[in-house]
Amino acid sequence: MNTLVKRSDVAKLAGVSEATVSRVLNNVGPIREETKNKVLQAAKALNYQPNSIAQCFARGKSGNIGVIVPSFPKVHMLSTYYFSEILSGIGRRLGESNYSLLLVFQPPDQPKNYVQLFQSQKIDGCIILGAKNHESDKEALIHLHHLDLPFIVVNQTYLDYPFHTIDAEHYEGSYKAVSYLINKGFRNIAFVNGSNDFSNSSERFAAYKDALKKAGIEPMENWIFQGNYSRSSGIKIAKEIAPLIPQLDAIFAANDRMAIGLMQGLSELGYKVGKDFALIGYDDSDIASMVNPPLTSVKVPLFDMGKIAAEKIIQMLNHEITEQIHIRLPVTLKERASCCKQIT
Amino acid sequence: MNTLVKRSDVAKLAGVSEATVSRVLNNVGPIREETKNKVLQAAKALNYQPNSIAQCFARGKSGNIGVIVPSFPKVHMLSTYYFSEILSGIGRRLGESNYSLLLVFQPPDQPKNYVQLFQSQKIDGCIILGAKNHESDKEALIHLHHLDLPFIVVNQTYLDYPFHTIDAEHYEGSYKAVSYLINKGFRNIAFVNGSNDFSNSSERFAAYKDALKKAGIEPMENWIFQGNYSRSSGIKIAKEIAPLIPQLDAIFAANDRMAIGLMQGLSELGYKVGKDFALIGYDDSDIASMVNPPLTSVKVPLFDMGKIAAEKIIQMLNHEITEQIHIRLPVTLKERASCCKQIT
DNA sequence: AAGCATAATGAACGCGTGTACATTATTTTT
DNA sequence: AAAAATAATGTACACGCGTTCATTATGCTT
Numbered sequence A, B: 001m002n003t004l005v006k007r008s009d010v011a012k013l014a015g016v017s018e019a020t021v022s023r024v025l026n027n028v029g030p031i032r033e034e035t036k037n038k039v040l041q042a043a044k045a046l047n048y049q050p051n052s053i054a055q056c057f058a059r060g061k062s063g064n065i066g067v068i069v070p071s072f073p074k075v076h077m078l079s080t081y082y083f084s085e086i087l088s089g090i091g092r093r094l095g096e097s098n099y100s101l102l103l104v105f106q107p108p109d110q111p112k113n114y115v116q117l118f119q120s121q122k123i124d125g126c127i128i129l130g131a132k133n134h135e136s137d138k139e140a141l142i143h144l145h146h147l148d149l150p151f152i153v154v155n156q157t158y159l160d161y162p163f164h165t166i167d168a169e170h171y172e173g174s175y176k177a178v179s180y181l182i183n184k185g186f187r188n189i190a191f192v193n194g195s196n197d198f199s200n201s202s203e204r205f206a207a208y209k210d211a212l213k214k215a216g217i218e219p220m221e222n223w224i225f226q227g228n229y230s231r232s233s234g235i236k237i238a239k240e241i242a243p244l245i246p247q248l249d250a251i252f253a254a255n256d257r258m259a260i261g262l263m264q265g266l267s268e269l270g271y272k273v274g275k276d277f278a279l280i281g282y283d284d285s286d287i288a289s290m291v292n293p294p295l296t297s298v299k300v301p302l303f304d305m306g307k308i309a310a311e312k313i314i315q316m317l318n319h320e321i322t323e324q325i326h327i328r329l330p331v332t333l334k335e336r337a338s339c340c341k342q343i344t
Numbered sequence C: 001a002a003g004c005a006t007a008a009t010g011a012a013c014g015c016g017t018g019t020a021c022a023t024t025a026t027t028t029t030t
Numbered sequence D: 001a002a003a004a005a006t007a008a009t010g011t012a013c014a015c016g017c018g019t020t021c022a023t024t025a026t027g028c029t030t
Helices: A007-014 A018-026 A033-046 A052-059 A081-095 A115-119 A135-146 A170-183 A199-214 A231-244 A256-268 A302-317 B007-014 B018-026 B033-046 B052-059 B081-095 B115-119 B135-146 B170-183 B199-214 B231-244 B256-268 B302-317
Strands: A064-069 A100-105 A125-129 A151-154 A165-168 A189-193 A224-226 A250-253 A278-283 A296-299 A326-329 A332-334 B064-069 B100-105 B125-129 B151-154 B165-168 B189-193 B224-226 B250-253 B278-283 B296-299 B326-329 B332-334
Touching: A007 A018, A007 A033, A018 A033, A052 B052, A064 A081, A064 A302, A081 A100, A081 A125, A081 A302, A081 B100, A100 B081, A115 A135, A125 A302, A135 A151, A151 A302, A165 A170, A165 A302, A170 A189, A170 A199, A170 A250, A170 A278, A170 A296, A170 A332, A189 A199, A189 A231, A189 A256, A224 A231, A231 A256, A250 A256, A256 A278, A302 A326, B007 B018, B007 B033, B018 B033, B064 B081, B064 B302, B081 B100, B081 B125, B081 B302, B115 B135, B125 B302, B135 B151, B151 B302, B165 B170, B165 B302, B170 B189, B170 B199, B170 B250, B170 B278, B170 B296, B170 B332, B189 B199, B189 B231, B189 B256, B224 B231, B231 B256, B250 B256, B256 B278, B302 B326
Parallel strands: A064 A100, A064 A125, A125 A151, A151 A165, A165 A326, A189 A224, A189 A250, A250 A278, A278 A296, B064 B100, B064 B125, B125 B151, B151 B165, B165 B326, B189 B224, B189 B250, B250 B278, B278 B296
Antiparallel strands: A100 B100, A296 A332, B296 B332
């Protein structure tokens, strides 16, 4: 890789001007077939590869889509089914495009400044994962929005702001989950939610209450718990929930990791899923089918959400989008053995 | 984001030349304190952000480190503890540097050409994950190596080639695992390996045989199975292995996913881990502690491997590395309940 | 065959930065 | 105080490409 082949080399070999080389390679303007062949042949002979940076510089675009991954203390965000699936989806779509995927790990405890990424021209657009309802997060997004920068938020809905978002029907999903339990004959259903920083959580909570009420069941204040979407929080809550088990039929957890934490925690205390209580998780992550009994869960099309997010960002960069994007994908209930408790 | 602030704007406001602005911001050459302050103030006032692309262009470097993620049909590679942990480690280290992380998903079935990424100046160096022993993979790496391009291979060792590699002590890890089983009194130990495309697999296999022989046990040809590191392959192999269970004490699986597949498959056939046979996995992924019984596993410092890979690539780009890198990190055995079978 | 429209190509420049070299201001040396 | 050394700043250009504008070749009309 001593001296890279550049456009001028190709031009010289082909016996044409640099402009012609550029035109041939970019397919612009009318070109005589013969010239075209000469150029292509020369480019091939020299194994010419346009300098991406120079192209970007000349075009005034980076050709990169930034994907912002949040960071939480002690957790490797990517090692979470949720994020990795979305990221895979994004990668799949971008792989089919000419854009590159710039992975940006949001440093913890630092004020978020996505605008800088645009100002420095590092990215042309960005996809934001794991945004919270915090003021600081919202401000960062508002800042982007005010500058009319192309970005899209995945799996987080902001009611008060017209951001472009891709989300899933978490209200419906949770409603389905709880209704499913009710239809199975369970009536005493606890709810273990994740952090309220995410709109997902609020939606799930609302649906939980509504589904119960619809069935004529009054939600019980002390049957509602709050974890942080981690397995350990599920284990912790298991201890609080255990004394209530005699009265409880079922538990609805806001994600699979917490559900598994509950399973494990309660199991240690002598309560078995599918026997002493039913359990339903959320996300339908890979682990749902690995535990015993397998976990009934609400399947969220995370991969597709990533794909669509990438798709939409590309469209935005092509100015093919005029209206606000607010896509919500449907979710489905994946039945497994964790809800098989016999009603007594 | 109408018109971006550029160096000339800062120079004008500060009343100095552009070169001086550049010098102040890059900390080169002697600068009068007063001038420095003027420039910094002007830059701040205008909220100046250097154009990253222009910088890269001028410097002749992209400032990107490419991370190559392989793709296999039907699997989202990232959603695998293995890859996501390594990637997180890489991200952590790069986040502390000035390099950006360009995530490159290797399209399936396409001839690999990493050189192109360098020729187009998209990346300055790269970290390759999931490389195989296939000719095509090796050729791609040899090509890189011949051109003296900075790259490092993670978790794959090539004996015949002087590539830079970061790996873990998989021979020792497997030896430990098998010896552990033997020390616990198990003597009839089956081995379920993953694809032979990976050096990891060969190492594990060799250690399995050696550990047995060391204990005076002759490895049995028909107690050796081959999966592909997926859970479904574990489930499939469970059917083959079931008839042997009466004679078998224990199974050593080359990764956790297959181990869990075995657990599930054998469980369906009536054989319980920790009762009818002992089971030990590999990777110590998050799922190991989620299953029941929890899976004893060999813990591989994937996150650290990623961190070190990034560290080394940065050093290579700084020309701080002269000798071949061939790091192998130690692994440890993580004991859990899956090896508690009572010897009869 | 002259005139004109259009196709095909070349020449020249800008993109925003880093930096080598030239120039001027300041300090040190004698 | 003059000369020399050094600090501080400015000028000019390169980096490799896309692209506008100018120019030349070709084909078509009358």
